[in-house]
Structures are given as C-alpha cells and as structure tokens.
Amino acid sequence: MDIETRLAPLSDAFVANAIRNAVAINESCLDGYTAEFKYSHSRNGFYPKSGNTEWTTGFWTGQLWLCYSLTGDERFRRAALVQVDSFLERIEKKIDVEHHDMGFLYSPSCVAAYKHTGSETGRKAALLAADNLISRFHEKGQFIQAWGSLENRNEYRLIVDCLLNLPLLYWASGTTGDGKYSDIAGRHFNTALSCVLRPDGSTYHTYYFDPQTGAPLRGVTAQGNRDGSPWARGQAWAVYGSALGYSKTGSSLALSVFHKTLDFFLSHLPDDIIPYWDFDFTNPSTEPRDSSALAIVICGMMEAGDAIGGEEGRKLHELALRLLARLYEECAVKDASISNGLLLHGTYARKSEYNTCRNRGVDECNIWGDYYYLEALARVKGKWEAYW
Ligand code: GLY
Numbered sequence: 001m002d003i004e005t006r007l008a009p010l011s012d013a014f015v016a017n018a019i020r021n022a023v024a025i026n027e028s029c030l031d032g033y034t035a036e037f038k039y040s041h042s043r044n045g046f047y048p049k050s051g052n053t054e055w056t057t058g059f060w061t062g063q064l065w066l067c068y069s070l071t072g073d074e075r076f077r078r079a080a081l082v083q084v085d086s087f088l089e090r091i092e093k094k095i096d097v098e099h100h101d102m103g104f105l106y107s108p109s110c111v112a113a114y115k116h117t118g119s120e121t122g123r124k125a126a127l128l129a130a131d132n133l134i135s136r137f138h139e140k141g142q143f144i145q146a147w148g149s150l151e152n153r154n155e156y157r158l159i160v161d162c163l164l165n166l167p168l169l170y171w172a173s174g175t176t177g178d179g180k181y182s183d184i185a186g187r188h189f190n191t192a193l194s195c196v197l198r199p200d201g202s203t204y205h206t207y208y209f210d211p212q213t214g215a216p217l218r219g220v221t222a223q224g225n226r227d228g229s230p231w232a233r234g235q236a237w238a239v240y241g242s243a244l245g246y247s248k249t250g251s252s253l254a255l256s257v258f259h260k261t262l263d264f265f266l267s268h269l270p271d272d273i274i275p276y277w278d279f280d281f282t283n284p285s286t287e288p289r290d291s292s293a294l295a296i297v298i299c300g301m302m303e304a305g306d307a308i309g310g311e312e313g314r315k316l317h318e319l320a321l322r323l324l325a326r327l328y329e330e331c332a333v334k335d336a337s338i339s340n341g342l343l344l345h346g347t348y349a350r351k352s353e354y355n356t357c358r359n360r361g362v363d364e365c366n367i368w369g370d371y372y373y374l375e376a377l378a379r380v381k382g383k384w385e386a387y388w
C-alpha cells in the first residue's frame with residue numbers, strides 16, 4: 001500500500017499540542033541545563049548533565065533557540081546566549097574539536113545565535129569552527145577527514161554524517177564573502193556522494209581512501225549492523241544532507257541523491273513507520289528503533305520540498321507532515337514524569353556481531369532526535385530560521 005494512505009494527516013490542534021508539550025518540557029529544564037548541557041542521550045528517560053564536550057551539545061542549545069523562535073520567551077534566549085559563550089571558549093581552547101562535527105556543534109548554537117540576535121560571539125565562534133573544519137580537508141582524495149588526527153593513516157576516511165557539517169561552510173562563505181569555505185564544501189560533497197551511495201539507494205556509513213594516491217578504497221560501517229547494511233541514521237543523514245546540498249547549490253547530483261536515498265528510506269520502513277536502527281531489520285523484530293532517523297528525514301523532506309517548490313514540493317511537504325503526525329503518536333513524550341526529553345525510542349549505538357560499538361542510549365531519547373523533532377515543528381509553524 002502507498003505510504004501516504006497508511007498515514008493520517010496532521011491537524012492544527014495536533015501541532016499546537018505537540019509544541020505546547022515540547023516547550024513545557026524544555027522550560028522545566030532551563031534551571032538545570034543552562035550552565036551545563038544535556039548529555040547525548042537519556043538514561044531511563046532523563047538526561048544526565050554534561051560539560052561542553054562530544055559532538056552533541058549544539059542540539060540542546062539549538063532547542064533553546066527553537067523554543068525562543070516558537071514562543072518569543074526571553075528566558076530561552078538568555079540561556080542560549082550563556083551557552084554560546086561556552087562554545088566560543090571550546091573552539092578557542094580546542095576542547096574536543098579534533099573531528100569534523102563542527103556543523104552539528106556550531107550551526108544550531110552559534111549560527112543560530114547570530115541569526116536570531118546578531119551575536120558577534122556566535123559569529124566569531126562559528127567562523128573559528130568553520131576554519132577548524134576546512135583544516136581537515138585532504139587534497140589527496142578531496143574530502144574532509146571525519147575523526148582523529150590528520151596524521152593517522154587508519155583514519156583516512158569520510159563519513160556520511162558530514163553532509164550536515166557542510167552548511168556551516170556555506171554560511172561562513174556567505175557571511176565573510178570568502179569562497180574558500182563553500183569551495184571545500186562542494187568538493188567534499190561531490191566526493192562523498194560519489195562513493196557512499198550504493199546502486200539500490202542505500203549508503204555506506206564510512207568510506208576509506210588511499211593516503212598515498214587519494215583513490216577511493218572501500219565502504220565500512222562504524223555504527224551500522226554490518227559493512228554492507230543500511231544503518232538507518234546514516235541513511236537519514238544522506239537524505240537531509242543531500243536536501244541541504246540541493247537547497248544551497250541547486251546541484252542536480254544532490255537532487256538525484258536526495259530522491260534515491262529518500263525512496264530507499266521510505267520503502268524500508270516497518271508497518272508502524274518507526275525505523276529499526278538498521279534496515280537489516282524489519283517487522284517482526286525485537287531490535288530497537290531509532291526514532292531520530294525519522295525526525296531527521298522529515299526535516300530533509302521539508303527542506304527539499306521548499307527548494308523544489310511547485311506540486312512536487314507540496315507533495316513532499318504533505319507526506320512529511322503525515323510522518324510527523326505518526327512520529328508524535330508513537331514517540332513524543334506526552335507525560336513529563338517519564339522523561340525530560342522530547343522523543344522516545346531512539347538508539348545512539350547498538351552492538352552487533354559485525355560492528356565495533358557498545359550499546360549506548362538504546363531505546364532512549366537522544367538529543368539530536370529531540371532537536372530534529374522540534375525543528376520539524378518549528379518549520380510547520382513557519383518559525384524556522386535556517387540554522388543549517
Ligand atoms: N553523527 C554521529 C551519529 O549520528 O551517531
């Protein structure tokens with residue numbers, strides 16, 4: 001059956017409820033999570049506190065900006081600006097920034113701060129982060145190295161997630177007038193899409209290159225079930241990343257990758273629509289879900305829908321809204337006594353026979369799932385300031 005006919009439309013009352021719940025939960029977190037951040041994932045439904053480390057803290061600051069945008073409540077703005085200071089300190093002192101996740105960290109926190117308030121601290125921090133990101137570009141292979149030291153030959157690879165780090169570079173070129181950032185973004189984008197996409201529209205998580213020649217070598221998973229499997233969140237990064245690539249550059253390659261990766265994602269959803277953590281699994285299965293993958297894809301569909309426009313864009317939007325309604329029904333936190341996150345049933349990492357992960361945040365909220373769910377709601381209300 002066509003996916004659209006399996007999904008109910010999204011009503012205005014539903015959106016109002018979803019936003020009311022989400023804002024109330026985040027408001028109740030302001031006292032505990034302003035000087036500190038929410039950790040990457042919840043434990044038994046509740047987020048431990050964390051300093052500004054890991055790749056995930058920007059998603060909490062980003063939620064504060066989204067709440068500010070949705071409500072105009074100054075308390076969210078003030079809390080977000082406290083955290084922007086912490087992001088400047090982090091990049092100036094180079095605390096846990098030897099990796100590519102500058103966009104995940106600095107777009108929803110510091111670019112957002114600059115867009116909402118003209119914060120020069122936010123602009124400065126985001127530009128330093130963009131400089132850090134382009135310093136990881138390898139001419140040999142034409143890609144941005146994902147993790148670790150640039151001298152480490154065992155880390156000579158890109159990962160699909162990086163597509164979401166590239167908008168920081170497009171923003172940096174826009175705000176400075178210096179094309180070096182967008183030039184590197186474009187080159188990485190073309191390399192990544194030429195190697196991670198498989199013929200069936202699924203994607204490799206990571207891809208290795210030969211450090212001597214720059215030749216593409218092989219696709220390998222880090223967080224998926226196995227090397228050749230479609231890790232659900234990696235697929236979601238490919239969908240939203242190619243949508244952003246298309247909206248930033250108008251590239252026909254980006255548009256075609258968007259359609260292929262989205263078709264794969266939608267056609268592999270289980271009956272109740274909430275994806276398992278890897279598309280190796282389908283119903284019936286006792287494997288955990290990753291609700292965050294669906295939240296990411298919904299935002300990607302909205303981004304592409306706006307960029308494509310016309311009847312095709314409208315249809316993408318309509319389907320995204322129906323998916324959002326299902327995501328709310330199945331996964332949104334409606335009772336703050338069970339969780340201080342927004343979206344249940346996420347999976348950060350799942351150990352399998354073939355990968356090197358340990359179980360982490362399995363069937364919990366994760367901070368990016370909460371963030372993209374709220375971004376989708378802000379988009380529905382026309383309150384989206386394009387942090388990416
Ligand atoms: N970008 C890391 C992850 O999706 O887990």
